[in-house]
Amino acid sequence: MSINCIRALIEKAALVCPDKIAVIDGAKKLSYGELSKKVNQVARYFSELELPSGSRIGIYSHKSYEQIIAVLAVLSTEHIFVPISRLLKAEQVEHIIKDCGISCIVTDKNKIKNIDAIDYNGKIMTYEASERDIVSFEEIYKCCSDVYTCNIGDYKNAAITYSFGLTGFPRGIVMTHRNLIDSARVVSNYLELKEEDVISGTLPFILDYGLNQLFVSIYHHATLALHSLVLPADFFNHLINDKVTVLPVMPPHITQMFDDSSRIPNAKLLQNVRIVTSSGGKITPKMIQDIEVHFKKAKFYSMHGLTEAFRSTYLDPAQLKIRPNSIGKPIPGVEIHVINEQGLECAPREIGELIHRGGYIYKGYWKSKEDTQKRYKSVDILKNIVNLEGDLTDEIVVASGDFVYRDEEGYLYFVSRKDDMIKVSGFRISPYEIESVVYDKLPSVAQCAVFSIENEKTEEEIVMVYGALREIPKNEILFELKKHLPNHMIPSIIVYKEKLPQTSPSEVKIDKEALRKEVLELR
Incomplete structure (x- = not known):
């Protein structure tokens, strides 16, 4: 078995610290010895199902220590783990099952009826015994x-995670065993995680950011404390009662945490938290201030990742107040280039496409050669920048589709997704730039989405949809934006919604396509 797989970490933890608490799930606690035993039992059962090597096993359930056992058991076999968000609708679940040909689904009793609704013919397993003839x-x-013994190659496929794009149905990205352990290793390195850390398991185990919390916990023999972020008061109780020291979140979670100031405990009760990390969205000045005020001893790491690679950059906490809009510099093991249309390295402040070279690159999109070829390129696209000795051009890099620029000190700044750029009267406009001003200058705005609709006179018309506790007078918004943006970047349509839709219930990306349709229907 390769040492570069999560299975090797499980075996080592069970040998070195069998009595150390691995998982806290409310009142339940599981040691590394107990976790290893249960994982082995389930993995052994998987191996006796006589499924072909590489079969996909879906996990469709609530977050619990049983779900962790299921994930680690699949990763202990030659099969491929496919997480399915419990919040997805029946047709979305059916799409994932059919798209990657799931042979077996692990679920909880409450979800069996959802599986029945899509007429699934594969094997079903549950955590708890049920009245039906299903193995639990x-x-x-x-x-x-x-x-149980296994022989896993680190180059083999380990997981397929699904995220939503513009099509309405999720696309699968394929990760190897080496990808999973490399991501655990690099995060442990730059966050300086420790064995005594208690890591909050607030994020769902459906995408790499959430899964990484599980893997870094095992990597360091730390403790993972599970929690579902529903009510802020419960969340703070989780941080205090479980003695959390590392808190990974996404930007909307930060907003949700501090929405009701009456529920926020005294900062002294939160002094155990020494690290807060955020990825997957824009960090606003208010978020930075709230973290600083309430987590006084915590370092705040803002990070930027790609669908096609685990992570590209992070911003050193010491730079957060100096350059809050920066996505930082490359993480260890990654080389970032910003290239223009001529394939040349961009000068400082010149906008170009972010090219990710080096570690943590995933294998590609499942059953989608076109999407894979669009993003995964030969290193030859960097031939004008790097020395390709001996014509070694079989190395793969990721052409991210992210427009960014570097400042004079090498710090990177996100501008826009390639497909999101707006054209108005000959100007190319970044929605992200407008959104940044909104968040910075209108702190009462909790969510903001800027996009365009067609306009015969100006090519495109800029639309701003925002979420807040109350509607802000349009003139007040325009007055503030005009102080900081040129006229061609001022939205002509401003819409208030109490809450903005997400691309799926399990992701925190604002669904701009849904908003665009709403705006067009109102015209």
Whole structure:
């Protein structure tokens, strides 16, 4: 078995610290020894199903220590783990099942009826025993041996995660065992994680950011404390009661945490938290201030990742107040180039496409050669910049589709997605630039989405949709924006919604396509 796989970490933890608490799930606690035993039992059962090597096993359930066991059990076999958000609708679940040909689904009792609704013909397993003739983890623990060995190659496919694009249906990205352990290793390195850390498991185990919390915990023999972020008061109780020291979140979670000031505990009760990380969206000045005020001893890491690679950059906490809009510099093991249309490295402040070279690159899109070829390129696209000795051009890099620029000190700034750029009267406009001004100058705005609709006179018309506790007078918004943006960047349509839609219930990306349709219907 390769040392570069999560399975090797499980075996080492069970050997070195069997009594150390691995997982906290409310009142339940599981040691590394207990976790290893249960993982072995479930993995052994998977191996006895006689599924072909590389079969896809879906996990469609609530967050719990049983879900962790299921994830680690699949990763201990030659099969491929496919997380399915419990919040997805039946047709979205059916799309994932059919898209990657899932042979077996692990679920909880409450989700069986959802699986029945899509007429699934594969194998089904549940955590708890049910009235139906379905094998449960409870039965496996009673009957299956915990003696299990495996031989996993780090180059083999380990997981397929699905995220939503513009099509309305999610696309799968393929990760190897090496990808998973490399991402755990690099995050552990630059965050300086420790064995005594308690990491908050608030993020769902459906995308790489959430899954990474599980893997870095095992990597360091730390503790993962599970929690579902529903009510801010419960969330703060989780941080205090579980003695959380590392808090990974996404930007909307930060807003949600501090929405109701009456529920925020005294900062002294939150002094255990030494690290806060955020990825997947824009960090606003208010978010930075709230973290600084309430987590007084915490370092705040803002990070930028890609769908096609685990992570590209992070901003050193010491730079957060100096350049809050920066996405930072490359993480260890990554080389970032910003190239223009001529394939040359951009000068400082010149906007170009971010090219990710080096580690943490995933294998590509599942059953989508076109999408894979669009993003995964030969290193030859950097031939004008790097020395390709011996014509070695079989190395793969990621052409991210992100427009960025560097400042004079090498710090990177996100401008826009390639497909999101707006054209108005000959100007190319970044929605992100307008959104940044809104967040910075209108702190009462909790969510903001800027996009365009067609306009015969100006090519495109700029639309701003925002979410806030109350509607802000349009003149007040325009007055503020005109102080900081040129006239061609001022939205002509401004729409208030109490809450903006997401691309899916399990992701925190604002669904601009849904908003665009709403605006067009109102015209």
